[in-house]
Amino acid sequence: MTNKINEQQSIPVSKVQRAAKFISTGAKVGGNYMKHYAKKVVNPAMTKDELHRNNATDIYDSLSELKGSALKVAQMMAMDKNMLPGAYQDKFTMAQYSAPPLSYPLVVKTFNQYFKKGPENLFDTFTTSAANAASIGQVHKATKGDKVFAVKIQYPGVGSSVKSDLKLVKPFALRLLNMNERELDNYMEEVEEKLLEETDYKLEVIRSKEISQACSHIKGLNFPKYYEEMSSARVITMDWMEGKHLKEWLQTNPSQEARDKVGQIMWDFYDHQVHQLKQVHADPHPGNFIIQEGDELAVIDFGCVKVIPEEFYSGYFSLIKKDLLIKEDELDQIFYDLEFISDRDSAEEKNYFKNTFKEMISLLGKPFHVDTFDFADDNYFQMIFALGDKISNDKMFRKSKQARGSRHGLYINRTYFGLYNLLNQLQANIKTTKPDWIKN
Amino acid sequence: MTEKTKNSHTDKNKIIDGYISYILETGSEPVSVFKFTKDMKMKEAVFYEYFSSFGAVKKAVWELIFDNTIQALESQEIYQSYTSREKLLGFLFTWIEELKNKRSYLLAVYGNVSLKNQSYPSELKGFKAKFKDFASGIVNEGKESEEIAERPYLTDKYQEAMWLQVMFVFRFWLKDDSPAFEKTDAAIEKSVNLAFDLMGRSAIDSFVDFAKFLFQSK
Numbered sequence: 022m023t024n025k026i027n028e029q030q031s032i033p034v035s036k037v038q039r040a041a042k043f044i045s046t047g048a049k050v051g052g053n054y055m056k057h058y059a060k061k062v063v064n065p066a067m068t069k070d071e072l073h074r075n076n077a078t079d080i081y082d083s084l085s086e087l088k089g090s091a092l093k094v095a096q097m098m099a100m101d102k103n104m105l106p107g108a109y110q111d112k113f114t115m116a117q118y119s120a121p122p123l124s125y126p127l128v129v130k131t132f133n134q135y136f137k138k139g140p141e142n143l144f145d146t147f148t149t150s151a152a153n154a155a156s157i158g159q160v161h162k163a164t165k166g167d168k169v170f171a172v173k174i175q176y177p178g179v180g181s182s183v184k185s186d187l188k189l190v191k192p193f194a195l196r197l198l199n200m201n202e203r204e205l206d207n208y209m210e211e212v213e214e215k216l217l218e219e220t221d222y223k224l225e226v227i228r229s230k231e232i233s234q235a236c237s238h239i240k241g242l243n244f245p246k247y248y249e250e251m252s253s254a255r256v257i258t259m260d261w262m263e264g265k266h267l268k269e270w271l272q273t274n275p276s277q278e279a280r281d282k283v284g285q286i287m288w289d290f291y292d293h294q295v296h297q298l299k300q301v302h303a304d305p306h307p308g309n310f311i312i313q314e315g316d317e318l319a320v321i322d323f324g325c326v327k328v329i330p331e332e333f334y335s336g337y338f339s340l341i342k343k344d345l346l347i348k349e350d351e352l353d354q355i356f357y358d359l360e361f362i363s364d365r366d367s368a369e370e371k372n373y374f375k376n377t378f379k380e381m382i383s384l385l386g387k388p389f390h391v392d393t394f395d396f397a398d399d400n401y402f403q404m405i406f407a408l409g410d411k412i413s414n415d416k417m418f419r420k421s422k423q424a425r426g427s428r429h430g431l432y433i434n435r436t437y438f439g440l441y442n443l444l445n446q447l448q449a450n451i452k453t454t455k456p457d458w459i460k461n
Numbered sequence: 462m463t464e465k466t467k468n469s470h471t472d473k474n475k476i477i478d479g480y481i482s483y484i485l486e487t488g489s490e491p492v493s494v495f496k497f498t499k500d501m502k503m504k505e506a507v508f509y510e511y512f513s514s515f516g517a518v519k520k521a522v523w524e525l526i527f528d529n530t531i532q533a534l535e536s537q538e539i540y541q542s543y544t545s546r547e548k549l550l551g552f553l554f555t556w557i558e559e560l561k562n563k564r565s566y567l568l569a570v571y572g573n574v575s576l577k578n579q580s581y582p583s584e585l586k587g588f589k590a591k592f593k594d595f596a597s598g599i600v601n602e603g604k605e606s607e608e609i610a611e612r613p614y615l616t617d618k619y620q621e622a623m624w625l626q627v628m629f630v631f632r633f634w635l636k637d638d639s640p641a642f643e644k645t646d647a648a649i650e651k652s653v654n655l656a657f658d659l660m661g662r663s664a665i666d667s668f669v670d671f672a673k674f675l676f677q678s679k
């Protein structure tokens with residue numbers, strides 16, 4: 022058995038292997054649906070929840086073996102579909118913490134490649150095993166003098182396999198997330214661009230510096246310092262941020278006041294980025310925040326930054342206003358601009374999609390319609406899920422041969438959904454500040 | 462180092478370097494040792510002092526790469542504290558770096574050779590023997606540390622399996638067109654992890670053990 026190590030068996034990275042993985046997931050998931058319907062015949066009371074949980078487990082199992090960009094995309098599409106039932110959501114967040122580690126010899130090799138020196142020469146101490154996993158690499162803890170560093174190292178070959186990874190995600194997305202082919206292609210371009218950016222650690226350092234500087238006035242918000250001379254295309258050296266991950270922190274039973282405080286910092290951070298900087302940390306998942314002493318918030322990982330184009334910005338956020346006071350023809354124009362409807366639609370289709378999107382946006386905009394919003398309100402999230410479910414099973418959408426919604430919406434929706442979700446976990450009550458022009 | 466060995470080193474290396482340049486410049490083997498040494502302004506007899514044929518030179522290239530790899534590896538302080546798995550990884554990563562210095566030559570000679578199965582070119586023999594020596598050191602250490610499970614019949618085959626893996630990595634690297642051969646790095650990492658997972662104690666061992674127990678206590 023062992024003396025027959027041939028390449029197909031031994032390299033999960035090979036195309037064949039990855040394809041096989043996805044197909045087997047696809048088949049398994051198909052199987053779960055079969056089981057679901059079979060059970061349903063016997064026991065009509067069975068809920069969809071059990072089905073979702075089974076699916077999530079299968080998807081998670083195969084994705085966690087894949088890591089790299091395939092994992093990221095699937096995670097994100099799932100998120101974007103909002104729309105994910107709770108069971109998926111949990112599994113996908115878990116996937117964040119479970120990537121197979123880089124061996125220490127590979128870490129040494131990577132250092133030699135970029136710095137012509139091993140980690141033990143660059144630092145006083147350097148942990149030989151990773152302190153934390155990341156989706157496309159891992160983080161080591163290092164010290165030099167009295168400074169403590171976090172050193173993020175990227176798995177080799179991630180950048181060059183983005184394209185082929187994305188091809189493999191396609192059947193998965195079509196099948197599991199009920200996306201139509203056009204919609205998917207539209208997304209894929211945007212996603213590919215962003216993923217390639219995420220593998221470029223040089224760019225990440227530049228953006229981290231930019232955004233952390235531009236947000237330095239927000240109280241209670243901290244960023245690591247980045248060290249360019251010890252960073253490269255696949256290595257980032259920054260300050261180690263002491264503190265706890267969201268889940269850990271919540272286990273310490275923080276007071277309502279503390280939870281509101283952390284949540285408010287988070288809100289202010291996003292508010293400033295979206296409305297002032299027009300570029301945003303588009304990856305709000307729990308692994309990218311650390312809660313520090315005195316209930317302060319540290320933001321790490323600027324791998325994914327979305328620059329918001331002006332036209333998109335004004336269209337999208339004018340829909341978030343509470344009472345759409347805009348005239349019908351202005352509204353139509355916005356829907357055209359955001360690519361929710363197009364000339365190829367029949368009058369009936371136009372009307373239908375306009376109404377659905379209005380419903381969706383007014384739901385997502387709810388926190389903006391009031392001065393303070395209680396994100397602990399699970400009912401609100403149930404409503405979002407229910408609407409997501411409705412849309413993804415909707416005949417009109419599935420029949421539609423067009424992509425709905427501007428590609429820019431992908432990351433903006435993801436950002437808000439991620440943010441809401443974090444605030445929900447925090448059970449925080451938030452002063453939902455917004456720029457004057459959005460206020461009614 | 463005595464004058465004699467120093468000289469022999471330089472002559473030997475000169476022949477190897479000369480041979481490599483010849484291949485790189487002309488894309489083919491020299492027509493004869495006579496012609497080759499004449500171009501090198503060297504006596505034909507000097508060539509035969511070290512090599513019996515061009516095949517022997519090619520063999521020496523592989524062994525040289527291996528020796529350099531081991532030297533570079535052992536000069537890293539951390540190497541001694543590596544586990545068996547890490548030692549094999551360390552070997553392959555360092556070896557690939559050494560190969561890189563001779564990539565054009567290796568592509569010229571092996572780019573179109575199938576390098577599949579047992580039909581490896583004969584000039585690999587010396588390297589293979591040296592590598593298997595090295596690998597058996599790793600296997601023994603691994604058994605001691607219980608990273609590698611002792612399995613009757615199979616354990617003896619592990620060195621051979623590692624050798625096949627080395628050849629796999631070589632083939633992969635020859636065809637790799639990713640920047641800085643990043644994909645080869647990933648290939649090494651993943652294949653070594655799989656190999657060690659297979660060699661380590663696993664569910665199958667426990668299963669066999671349990672089955673044996675049931676059988677014997679009947």
Ligand SMILES: Nc1ncnc2c1ncn2[C@@H]1O[C@H](COP(=O)(O)OP(=O)(O)OP(=O)(O)O)[C@@H](O)[C@H]1O
Nearest residue numbers: 153154155156157160171245260261262308321322
């Ligand atoms: N500066 C830091 N201080 C302390 N811990 C850190 C720091 N940077 C990263 N980490 C730890 O490493 C983990 C992964 O880091 P990071 O989020 O930057 O990686 P990533 O590859 O971008 O992952 P993903 O894209 O999945 O978010 C974090 O969740 C955190 O636990």
Ligand SMILES: [Mg+2]
Nearest residue numbers: 155308309322
């Ligand atoms: Mg992260």
